[in-house]
Amino acid sequence: MSQEAIKEKSMILQKEMIEGLFNDLDHTKELGKKVCYTFVPGNLSELIRTFDMLPVYPEINALQSAMRKKSGGYIKEAEKNAHSEDVCTYVKCDVGMMMKGNIGPTGTKIPEPDVLLLSYTGCFTFMKWFETLKREYPNAKVIMVHTPYQENAKMTPSMVEYMVKQFKEEVIPQMEEVTGIKYDEAKLKRMLALSKEAEDWITKIFDTTKHRPSPIDAYFAGVYYIGPINIGFRGTEQAVEYYKELYSEIQERIRLGLGPITPEGEMKEEKYRLVVEGPPNWTSFREFWKIFYDMGAVIVASSYTKVGGVYDMGWRHDPERPLESLAEYCMNCYTNLNIPQRIDLLSKCITEYEADGYITNSIKSCNSFSAGQLGMMREIEDRLEVPVGFIESDLVDPRYFSYSNIKNRLESYFQMLEQRKMMEKETM
Amino acid sequence: MKKYYLGIDLGSTTSKAVIINEKDEIVGRGITNTRANYKVAADIARDEAVYDARFNLLQRKIGEDVTKPEFKKYMQDLRSVFQYGQFRRRMESLERMLNKTVSEFNYENKDAILVKLKEIIETIRPQIQHGFINEDLGSKNQFFRDIVSEKYNVEVEAKGKEFYEPLMLAFDKSITPIENEMVQYNFKELVLEAMKILDEKYKGLADEQEDGSYEDWYYAQLNAVKDNYKNVEFTLRDHIEDIANEEIHVAKMVGTGYGRALLPFPEDCIKSEILCHAYGAHAIFPNTRTVLDIGGQDTKAIQVDSHGLVTSFHMNDRCAAGCGRYLGYIADEFGLSLNELGPEANKATKETTICSTCTVFAGAEVKELLHNGEERPNILAGLHKAIVQRAMSLIARSGGVREEFTFTGGVARNEAVLKYVKQMVTDSYGDITMNIHTDSIFMGALGGAMFARRNISADLPTAKEKAKQEN
Numbered sequence: 001m002s003q004e005a006i007k008e009k010s011m012i013l014q015k016e017m018i019e020g021l022f023n024d025l026d027h028t029k030e031l032g033k034k035v036c037y038t039f040v041p042g043n044l045s046e047l048i049r050t051f052d053m054l055p056v057y058p059e060i061n062a063l064q065s066a067m068r069k070k071s072g073g074y075i076k077e078a079e080k081n082a083h084s085e086d087v088c089t090y091v092k093c094d095v096g097m098m099m100k101g102n103i104g105p106t107g108t109k110i111p112e113p114d115v116l117l118l119s120y121t122g123c124f125t126f127m128k129w130f131e132t133l134k135r136e137y138p139n140a141k142v143i144m145v146h147t148p149y150q151e152n153a154k155m156t157p158s159m160v161e162y163m164v165k166q167f168k169e170e171v172i173p174q175m176e177e178v179t180g181i182k183y184d185e186a187k188l189k190r191m192l193a194l195s196k197e198a199e200d201w202i203t204k205i206f207d208t209t210k211h212r213p214s215p216i217d218a219y220f221a222g223v224y225y226i227g228p229i230n231i232g233f234r235g236t237e238q239a240v241e242y243y244k245e246l247y248s249e250i251q252e253r254i255r256l257g258l259g260p261i262t263p264e265g266e267m268k269e270e271k272y273r274l275v276v277e278g279p280p281n282w283t284s285f286r287e288f289w290k291i292f293y294d295m296g297a298v299i300v301a302s303s304y305t306k307v308g309g310v311y312d313m314g315w316r317h318d319p320e321r322p323l324e325s326l327a328e329y330c331m332n333c334y335t336n337l338n339i340p341q342r343i344d345l346l347s348k349c350i351t352e353y354e355a356d357g358y359i360t361n362s363i364k365s366c367n368s369f370s371a372g373q374l375g376m377m378r379e380i381e382d383r384l385e386v387p388v389g390f391i392e393s394d395l396v397d398p399r400y401f402s403y404s405n406i407k408n409r410l411e412s413y414f415q416m417l418e419q420r421k422m423m424e425k426e427t428m
Numbered sequence: 429m430k431k432y433y434l435g436i437d438l439g440s441t442t443s444k445a446v447i448i449n450e451k452d453e454i455v456g457r458g459i460t461n462t463r464a465n466y467k468v469a470a471d472i473a474r475d476e477a478v479y480d481a482r483f484n485l486l487q488r489k490i491g492e493d494v495t496k497p498e499f500k501k502y503m504q505d506l507r508s509v510f511q512y513g514q515f516r517r518r519m520e521s522l523e524r525m526l527n528k529t530v531s532e533f534n535y536e537n538k539d540a541i542l543v544k545l546k547e548i549i550e551t552i553r554p555q556i557q558h559g560f561i562n563e564d565l566g567s568k569n570q571f572f573r574d575i576v577s578e579k580y581n582v583e584v585e586a587k588g589k590e591f592y593e594p595l596m597l598a599f600d601k602s603i604t605p606i607e608n609e610m611v612q613y614n615f616k617e618l619v620l621e622a623m624k625i626l627d628e629k630y631k632g633l634a635d636e637q638e639d640g641s642y643e644d645w646y647y648a649q650l651n652a653v654k655d656n657y658k659n660v661e662f663t664l665r666d667h668i669e670d671i672a673n674e675e676i677h678v679a680k681m682v683g684t685g686y687g688r689a690l691l692p693f694p695e696d697c698i699k700s701e702i703l704c705h706a707y708g709a710h711a712i713f714p715n716t717r718t719v720l721d722i723g724g725q726d727t728k729a730i731q732v733d734s735h736g737l738v739t740s741f742h743m744n745d746r747c748a749a750g751c752g753r754y755l756g757y758i759a760d761e762f763g764l765s766l767n768e769l770g771p772e773a774n775k776a777t778k779e780t781t782i783c784s785t786c787t788v789f790a791g792a793e794v795k796e797l798l799h800n801g802e803e804r805p806n807i808l809a810g811l812h813k814a815i816v817q818r819a820m821s822l823i824a825r826s827g828g829v830r831e832e833f834t835f836t837g838g839v840a841r842n843e844a845v846l847k848y849v850k851q852m853v854t855d856s857y858g859d860i861t862m863n864i865h866t867d868s869i870f871m872g873a874l875g876g877a878m879f880a881r882r883n884i885s886a887d888l889p890t891a892k893e894k895a896k897q898e899n
Contacts, residue, residue, distance in 0.1 A: 405743075405745060
């Protein structure tokens with residue numbers, strides 16, 4: 001039985017923030033603001049805001065289109081224009097949306113970019129994506145930063161230096177040129193202090209899943225929680241206020257012993273605690289989520305909520321080292337970690353949040369996420385002896401979400417967990 | 429009262445039922461083709477398992493006699509003729525339905541079609557009867573639809589072009605409702621009827637083999653029966669009443685298979701086929717650690733622990749090329765029956781490389797290869813190899829083969845698939861004990877029955893409803 005979704009104050013705050021951003025995007029001319037398209041992983045939100053630009057995130061637009069059931073049509077449009085079936089569906093959704101008038105999630109036209117800023121090269125598709133957009137928006141300035149991969153599981157001083165050099169010689173001068181605003185490091189530092197604060201809060205929030213029952217779902221609700229810091233509000237007072245409010249609401253849930261909120265009200269019984277690797281499917285997000293909460297499964301940690309930044313291991317933006325910490329931030333996004341680092345991070349989540357199982361949702365059109373996932377799963381299974389499950393879907397192409405297949409696999413997986421629990425009880 | 433447990437595996441191609449006792453021993457098995465009405469398919473499989481259980485009980489009652497050749501042969505014949513009894517009743521319904529369907533046609537030559545239909549029925553009826561009574565058709569794992577359509581199609585072909593379309597249409601329209609009809613049989617009545625038929629059969633047996641078309645052992649058995657059938661009959665009659673009256677009380681049951689959600693079972697009596705296949709395979713071969721199950725539309729690679737519990741699994745996604753249905757499609761392309769595929773492939777001198785693993789594309793590739801003069805067995809061998817290669821990739825994804833390996837599912841009955849599985853598992857994982865059981869197709873249903881006996885708290889639906897009402 002579908003209930004009215006419970007609206008908490010934090011949800012209202014988030015809605016206001018997003019509406020505010022899109023409202024500004026509707027009035028860039030009047031506001032005299034420039035527009036910067038950029039991607040979530042390794043995003044330089046604070047730097048963009050230092051130059052008073054408004055950020056647009058094409059992959060967020062794509063996932064929003066999918067949730068509004070529009071991605072299928074957009075993808076077809078892009079395929080009609082020679083984008084192959086195997087191209088990342090975020091790209092095709094974005095290109096299709098552009099071809100159909102670039103109408104964004106709020107129903108109004110998204111302004112054209114003044115800057116196409118690529119600050120994370122771990123995803124090769126991002127580069128090609130902006131090359132495509134450059135052809136469509138010949139007046140936009142393309143700024144590309146090369147982000148070294150954490151091949152040896154660390155960020156060395158020379159890697160940081162290499163990136164800072166690019167910021168100083170490429171990014172900042174070009175941003176100054178586009179906006180006519182002089183780079184103001186004091187302003188950036190103030191924002192980075194707020195970023196650090198928001199990052200502290202979000203870490204505390206995702207750490208509440210230690211409780212039983214877990215007061216939140218760190219995947220299905222987690223994707224909403226990361227919204228503000230991932231769409232350009234990191235480094236703002238609003239973001240800090242949002243996360244403080246969210247944290248206090250979660251504290252209240254813990255005090256009352258409540259489980260996570262689902263689209264159909266409170267989750268009643270927490271039967272399984274899981275860690276999920278990989279992005280969710282957006283076209284059937286609700287159906288996908290429902291399979292989990294109907295089974296009493298709560299996600300206590302997910303790698304996807306770390307795509308916009310990995311804060312679990314203590315890393316934070318540092319106002320004292322502004323450009324250096326931006327460089328580290330770019331290199332420290334989840335998909336830029338090497339496979340052993342990803343395994344360690346996921347293992348830590350499984351152990352600390354006492355997960356009963358580990359599930360991979362492998363995305364057909366996302367190489368940067370999917371490559372290595374099977375090996376990671378095997379390693380985690382061997383290391384922690386945790387039951388693992390593997391399903392396949394896609395980001396925003398509705399053709400690649402097979403409800404019955406996914407449900408069948410998940411049902412089998414949950415029954416497998418159930419069986420294990422029974423055995424453990426018997427042998428105790 | 430003795431308690432029994434039932435597992436039903438409603439697959440995409442066949443529906444299987446297994447009944448076990450309190451010691452997890454299989455007492456009865458039943459199988460039928462899955463059809464539009466899942467409940468009927470499940471009920472038929474269950475009824476078959478109950479009959480099988482009664483026959484097994486009957487065999488147990490006659491004790492040591494059962495090993496005597498005349499008893500062995502008699503029991504085998506009895507089962508086949510018993511099946512004929514079931515077949516005949518359904519066939520009568522089909523005949524009526526066919527006549528009705530044709531009568532409603534608008535073809536100008538309707539009367540002529542009716543005449544042809546009558547001729548066909550009168551030709552195939554005794555053929556099938558002969559098959560059951562004299563050629564052991566009952567043990568060939570063929571279902572009503574297969575048996576009738578095979579004979580019917582041959583006769584239709586012979587009737588000439590102008591009758592082909594209406595006669596085929598009549599069959600297609602008539603078979604489905606008949607298959608979806610639940611027919612109640614009386615066990616005792618069918619057994620006694622079968623014994624009567626056998627009495628006639630043995631009475632009329634020639635003393636010597638006439639044309640040398642049978643193997644010696646066959647005649648040895650027949651001769652044993654011929655001399656002693658009255659004695660066997662007499663012994664059996666003693667028990668039939670008891671056996672027919674014995675209640676096969678199914679205390680609990682579990683449904684599994686791809687159609688499980690459609691079974692009229694309460695939610696907690698439904699189990700995933702992955703768990704059931706693994707559990708069943710592990711029960712028969714306790715050292716199993718990796719199970720490969722190839723069914724009609726799924727291939728599953730399952731890892732199990734020492735208790736038979738699943739630790740991880742991998743299934744084919746998005747595409748069912750490489751599953752049983754693929755074989756069905758290939759069989760159609762070659763005009764062979766499913767049972768003929770494996771033996772034909774094993775005649776190959778080499779395996780033709782089949783590039784495509786898409787079922788539909790493979791069809792096109794096959795035509796091209798045949799056109800280029802490639803030998804049929806070689807192409808079939810290539811296709812079988814392609815299926816196993818896909819399965820091997822799933823096994824690798826699920827974690828490879830550790831210790832004993834058990835192959836289950838309907839496709840495990842195909843000897844060419846078996847050959848390549850053995851070959852490729854050995855090539856990739858070394859000398860591993862590999863188990864294939866004659867009942868591999870029943871592993872899912874067996875696992876289900878075993879779960880029913882164990883941790884399923886729910887009772888039968890009726891009992892559950894009663895309990896609800898009382899509360």
